[in-house]
Amino acid sequence: ILNVEQSPxxxxxxxxxxxxxxxxxxxxxxxxxxxxxxxxxKSPEALFVMTLNGDEKKKGRISATLxxxxxxxxxxxxxxxxxxxxxxxxxxxxxxxxxxxxxxxGTILTVHP
Amino acid sequence: xxxxxxxxxxxxxxxGSPLSLECTVExxxxxxxxxxxxxxxxxxxxxxxxxxxGQISSEVPQNxxxxxxxxxxxxxxxxxxxxxDSGFYLCAWNRDRKNTEAFFGQGTxxxxx
Numbered sequence: 001i002l003n004v005e006q007s008p009x010x011x012x013x014x015x016x017x018x019x020x021x022x023x024x025x026x027x028x029x030x031x032x033x034x035x036x037x038x039x040x041x042k043s044p045e046a047l048f049v050m051t052l053n054g055d056e057k058k059k060g061r062i063s064a065t066l067x068x069x070x071x072x073x074x075x076x077x078x079x080x081x082x083x084x085x086x087x088x089x090x091x092x093x094x095x096x097x098x099x100x101x102x103x104x105x106g107t108i109l110t111v112h113p
Numbered sequence: 114x115x116x117x118x119x120x121x122x123x124x125x126x127x128x129g130s131p132l133s134l135e136c137t138v139e140x141x142x143x144x145x146x147x148x149x150x151x152x153x154x155x156x157x158x159x160x161x162x163x164x165x166x167g168q169i170s171s172e173v174p175q176n177x178x179x180x181x182x183x184x185x186x187x188x189x190x191x192x193x194x195x196x197x198d199s200g201f202y203l204c205a206w207n208r209d210r211k212n213t214e215a216f217f218g219q220g221t222x223x224x225x226x
Contacts, residue, residue, distance in 0.1 A: 099208070
Protein backbone atom coordinates (compact mmCIF):
# COMPACT_ATOMS: atom_id res chain seq x y z
CA ILE A 1 0.00 0.00 0.00
CA LEU A 2 1.43 3.35 -1.04
CA ASN A 3 1.71 6.00 1.66
CA VAL A 4 1.02 9.58 0.58
CA GLU A 5 0.86 11.96 3.52
CA GLN A 6 -0.11 15.61 3.63
CA SER A 7 0.37 18.14 6.37
CA PRO A 8 -1.13 20.03 7.97
CA UNK A 9 -4.64 18.56 7.84
CA UNK A 10 -6.15 22.02 8.06
CA UNK A 11 -4.97 25.58 8.10
CA UNK A 12 -6.58 28.91 8.89
CA UNK A 13 -4.85 32.05 7.66
CA UNK A 14 -5.69 35.72 7.27
CA UNK A 15 -6.08 37.36 3.90
CA UNK A 16 -2.67 38.44 2.66
CA UNK A 17 -0.73 35.77 4.56
CA UNK A 18 1.54 33.42 2.67
CA UNK A 19 1.30 29.73 3.44
CA UNK A 20 2.65 26.36 2.42
CA UNK A 21 1.69 22.70 2.66
CA UNK A 22 3.69 19.50 2.46
CA UNK A 23 3.14 16.24 0.61
CA UNK A 24 5.36 13.22 1.23
CA UNK A 25 5.34 10.19 -1.04
CA UNK A 26 7.39 7.08 -1.86
CA UNK A 27 10.81 7.96 -3.27
CA UNK A 28 10.99 4.76 -5.32
CA UNK A 29 9.20 3.93 -8.57
CA UNK A 30 8.25 7.58 -9.06
CA UNK A 31 6.55 8.83 -12.20
CA UNK A 32 4.61 12.00 -11.33
CA UNK A 33 3.31 14.09 -8.46
CA UNK A 34 0.09 16.03 -8.87
CA UNK A 35 -1.49 18.89 -6.94
CA UNK A 36 -5.25 19.45 -7.12
CA UNK A 37 -7.51 22.14 -5.74
CA UNK A 38 -10.93 21.00 -4.60
CA UNK A 39 -13.43 23.73 -3.93
CA UNK A 40 -16.71 23.08 -2.19
CA UNK A 41 -19.45 21.84 -4.55
CA LYS A 42 -16.98 21.49 -7.41
CA SER A 43 -14.76 18.76 -8.84
CA PRO A 44 -11.05 18.61 -8.04
CA GLU A 45 -9.00 20.44 -10.65
CA ALA A 46 -5.33 19.96 -11.39
CA LEU A 47 -2.95 22.74 -10.41
CA PHE A 48 0.33 21.09 -11.30
CA VAL A 49 1.67 17.82 -12.67
CA MET A 50 5.35 17.46 -11.83
CA THR A 51 7.66 14.75 -13.08
CA LEU A 52 11.28 15.85 -12.69
CA ASN A 53 13.31 16.09 -9.52
CA GLY A 54 13.89 19.75 -8.74
CA ASP A 55 10.85 20.87 -10.74
CA GLU A 56 9.36 24.18 -9.73
CA LYS A 57 6.04 25.23 -11.21
CA LYS A 58 4.07 28.41 -10.79
CA LYS A 59 0.54 29.53 -11.58
CA GLY A 60 -0.20 33.06 -10.45
CA ARG A 61 0.32 33.24 -6.68
CA ILE A 62 0.61 29.47 -6.31
CA SER A 63 3.82 27.55 -6.80
CA ALA A 64 5.10 24.05 -6.11
CA THR A 65 8.44 22.32 -5.75
CA LEU A 66 9.39 18.67 -6.08
CA UNK A 67 12.09 16.52 -4.48
CA UNK A 68 11.79 12.96 -5.76
CA UNK A 69 14.96 11.70 -4.07
CA UNK A 70 13.63 12.39 -0.61
CA UNK A 71 9.96 12.05 -1.53
CA UNK A 72 8.36 15.40 -0.79
CA UNK A 73 6.67 18.32 -2.51
CA UNK A 74 5.72 21.74 -1.21
CA UNK A 75 2.82 23.90 -2.36
CA UNK A 76 3.12 27.62 -1.66
CA UNK A 77 0.44 30.28 -1.80
CA UNK A 78 1.63 33.87 -1.70
CA UNK A 79 -0.72 36.55 -0.41
CA UNK A 80 -3.67 34.24 0.29
CA UNK A 81 -7.12 35.42 -0.77
CA UNK A 82 -10.53 34.18 0.45
CA UNK A 83 -11.07 32.55 -2.94
CA UNK A 84 -8.05 30.33 -2.26
CA UNK A 85 -10.09 28.55 0.41
CA UNK A 86 -10.32 24.93 -0.68
CA UNK A 87 -8.96 21.47 -0.02
CA UNK A 88 -5.57 20.93 -1.63
CA UNK A 89 -4.80 17.36 -2.59
CA UNK A 90 -1.56 15.83 -3.74
CA UNK A 91 -1.48 12.58 -5.70
CA UNK A 92 1.34 10.17 -6.53
CA UNK A 93 1.63 8.27 -9.80
CA UNK A 94 4.06 5.35 -9.78
CA UNK A 95 6.06 4.12 -12.73
CA UNK A 96 4.10 0.94 -13.29
CA UNK A 97 0.63 2.02 -12.24
CA UNK A 98 -1.05 2.67 -15.62
CA UNK A 99 -1.67 6.24 -14.55
CA UNK A 100 -3.35 5.28 -11.32
CA UNK A 101 -3.16 8.06 -8.71
CA UNK A 102 -2.81 7.58 -4.97
CA UNK A 103 -4.09 10.63 -3.10
CA UNK A 104 -3.10 12.13 0.21
CA UNK A 105 -5.65 13.11 2.84
CA GLY A 106 -5.66 16.71 1.74
CA THR A 107 -5.04 20.03 3.45
CA ILE A 108 -8.12 22.16 4.10
CA LEU A 109 -7.23 25.83 3.72
CA THR A 110 -9.50 28.57 5.04
CA VAL A 111 -8.55 32.16 4.28
CA HIS A 112 -10.31 34.69 6.50
CA PRO A 113 -11.01 38.19 5.13
CA UNK B 114 -12.93 18.80 -25.82
CA UNK B 115 -13.38 16.06 -23.27
CA UNK B 116 -16.15 16.02 -20.71
CA UNK B 117 -17.10 13.65 -17.95
CA UNK B 118 -20.62 13.18 -16.66
CA UNK B 119 -21.53 11.50 -13.41
CA UNK B 120 -24.99 10.95 -11.97
CA UNK B 121 -26.95 11.21 -9.82
CA UNK B 122 -25.57 14.15 -7.83
CA UNK B 123 -27.19 13.06 -4.59
CA UNK B 124 -28.76 9.82 -3.47
CA UNK B 125 -30.41 8.65 -0.27
CA UNK B 126 -30.85 4.90 -0.11
CA UNK B 127 -32.01 2.51 2.63
CA UNK B 128 -29.69 -0.14 3.99
CA GLY B 129 -29.94 -3.32 1.93
CA SER B 130 -31.05 -1.60 -1.26
CA PRO B 131 -29.09 -1.83 -4.52
CA LEU B 132 -26.91 0.91 -5.98
CA SER B 133 -25.97 1.99 -9.46
CA LEU B 134 -23.88 5.07 -10.17
CA GLU B 135 -22.99 5.86 -13.74
CA CYS B 136 -20.15 7.77 -15.31
CA THR B 137 -19.54 8.52 -18.97
CA VAL B 138 -16.69 10.29 -20.73
CA GLU B 139 -17.02 12.10 -24.05
CA UNK B 140 -14.44 13.33 -26.49
CA UNK B 141 -11.75 10.72 -25.98
CA UNK B 142 -11.27 7.02 -26.58
CA UNK B 143 -9.88 4.23 -24.40
CA UNK B 144 -9.48 6.35 -21.28
CA UNK B 145 -8.38 4.95 -17.94
CA UNK B 146 -11.41 5.19 -15.65
CA UNK B 147 -11.51 5.41 -11.87
CA UNK B 148 -13.95 5.38 -9.00
CA UNK B 149 -12.82 7.19 -5.86
CA UNK B 150 -14.57 7.66 -2.55
CA UNK B 151 -14.07 10.32 0.05
CA UNK B 152 -15.24 9.06 3.42
CA UNK B 153 -15.88 11.61 6.17
CA UNK B 154 -12.70 13.45 7.12
CA UNK B 155 -10.47 11.58 4.66
CA UNK B 156 -8.81 12.05 1.31
CA UNK B 157 -9.74 10.24 -1.87
CA UNK B 158 -9.55 6.47 -1.70
CA UNK B 159 -9.28 4.58 -4.98
CA UNK B 160 -11.97 1.91 -5.21
CA UNK B 161 -11.71 0.60 -8.78
CA UNK B 162 -9.87 1.38 -11.96
CA UNK B 163 -10.18 0.16 -15.52
CA UNK B 164 -7.74 0.36 -18.42
CA UNK B 165 -10.15 -1.09 -20.99
CA UNK B 166 -13.59 -2.55 -21.67
CA GLY B 167 -14.37 -5.36 -19.27
CA GLN B 168 -11.13 -4.87 -17.33
CA ILE B 169 -11.69 -3.96 -13.69
CA SER B 170 -9.16 -3.81 -10.88
CA SER B 171 -10.31 -3.54 -7.30
CA GLU B 172 -8.11 -1.68 -4.86
CA VAL B 173 -9.82 -2.48 -1.59
CA PRO B 174 -12.14 -5.30 -0.52
CA GLN B 175 -15.63 -3.92 -0.11
CA ASN B 176 -19.32 -4.23 -0.69
CA UNK B 177 -19.12 -2.58 -4.10
CA UNK B 178 -18.39 -3.69 -7.65
CA UNK B 179 -17.63 -1.92 -10.89
CA UNK B 180 -18.23 -2.65 -14.54
CA UNK B 181 -17.16 -1.13 -17.84
CA UNK B 182 -19.64 -2.31 -20.46
CA UNK B 183 -18.54 0.27 -23.04
CA UNK B 184 -15.28 2.10 -23.71
CA UNK B 185 -16.37 5.33 -22.06
CA UNK B 186 -18.88 4.07 -19.51
CA UNK B 187 -18.03 3.12 -15.95
CA UNK B 188 -20.63 1.89 -13.46
CA UNK B 189 -20.36 1.48 -9.70
CA UNK B 190 -22.81 -0.98 -8.16
CA UNK B 191 -23.83 -2.72 -5.02
CA UNK B 192 -26.39 -5.46 -4.47
CA UNK B 193 -27.04 -4.50 -0.85
CA UNK B 194 -25.90 -1.19 0.60
CA UNK B 195 -24.39 -0.91 4.07
CA UNK B 196 -24.36 2.16 6.30
CA UNK B 197 -20.60 2.29 5.84
CA ASP B 198 -21.06 2.82 2.08
CA SER B 199 -22.14 6.40 2.74
CA GLY B 200 -19.77 8.95 1.32
CA PHE B 201 -18.87 11.09 -1.63
CA TYR B 202 -18.06 9.17 -4.82
CA LEU B 203 -16.05 10.61 -7.67
CA CYS B 204 -15.53 9.23 -11.12
CA ALA B 205 -12.37 10.27 -12.94
CA TRP B 206 -10.45 9.59 -16.13
CA ASN B 207 -6.96 10.08 -17.49
CA ARG B 208 -5.36 9.21 -20.78
CA ASP B 209 -2.71 6.68 -19.98
CA ARG B 210 0.36 5.96 -17.88
CA LYS B 211 2.25 8.88 -19.42
CA ASN B 212 -0.55 11.43 -19.33
CA THR B 213 -1.65 11.00 -15.77
CA GLU B 214 -3.56 14.23 -15.06
CA ALA B 215 -6.99 13.20 -13.81
CA PHE B 216 -10.27 14.85 -14.74
CA PHE B 217 -13.14 14.40 -12.34
CA GLY B 218 -16.90 14.21 -12.52
CA GLN B 219 -19.09 16.33 -10.28
CA GLY B 220 -19.46 13.58 -7.71
CA THR B 221 -22.33 11.74 -6.02
CA UNK B 222 -23.21 12.27 -2.39
CA UNK B 223 -24.55 8.90 -1.18
CA UNK B 224 -26.30 8.63 2.16
CA UNK B 225 -27.34 5.19 3.32
CA UNK B 226 -30.06 5.34 5.98
